[in-house]
Amino acid sequence: MNKIKGCIFDLDGVIVDTAKYHYLAWSSLAKELGIAFNEDDNERLKGVSRMESLNIILSLGNRKMTLEEKELLADKKNKKYVECIDKLKEEEILPGVKEFLQELRNEGIKISLGSASKNSRFILDKLALKNYFDCIIDGNKISKAKPDPEVFLAAVREMELKSEECVVFEDALAGVRAAHNGGMKVIGVGSEENLSEADIVIKGFEGISTDILSKL
Ligand code: BG6
Ligand code: MG
Secondary structure (H helix, E strand, O other), X not given: OOOOOEEEEOOEOOOEOOHHHHHHHHHHHHHHHOOOOOHHHHHOOOOOXXXXXXXXXXXXXXXXXXXXXXXXXXXXXXXXXXXXXXXXXXXXXXXXXXXXXXXXXHOOOEEEEEOOOOOHHHHHHHOOOHHHOOEEEOOOOOOOOOOOOHHHHHHHHHOOOOHHHEEEEEOOHHHHHHHHHOOOEEEEEOOOOOOOOOOEEEXXXXXXXXXXXXXX
């Protein structure tokens, strides 16, 4: 295969553990609505868009709402979430991520974000990571949810590369499938059990160097 010339990173769960803040904000809303919602339910929201996450929570409580009502609730959840991530600190960048990004830059490999989040720029600002990225493709630029490859194909296009020259780093199965659907290799970040469809699985970036790219 071609040499890897571009790396695309999912944000939540790959660069920073924001899942706990999404959970806090969704639990508070679910409580208000009288819907039981636990950490296992929260697993289903990973990689899923804001509105789709709300739909999952409403279905847990067998509740139906108009689009207008849902938009108000999604806004309310986001306000709570933004309050949490407003306090994000650089120390919350997952171990080894910054070093890995730096190594990619040193080697001239392009870097893009490929995330469903509409808060991605805010988060990258808080973590002082924006300068590492050649492009940022996020929920503000795309409309189709992973496993649709739209987000990653847009990143490939913006980096002016081909799919087969890029690798995606993902913590969610839907994201692994999205990358494969777009013709890219995938390195799963998390447990082998959840991400067995990925080409390689790593637990995290600690101790990982760009040598891993030649193993694909
Ligand atoms: C994904 C998260 O990255 O972004 C999901 O894994 C989240 O949990 C989605 O729902 C949308 O995020 P936001 O910040 O636009 O509400
Ligand atoms: Mg993720």
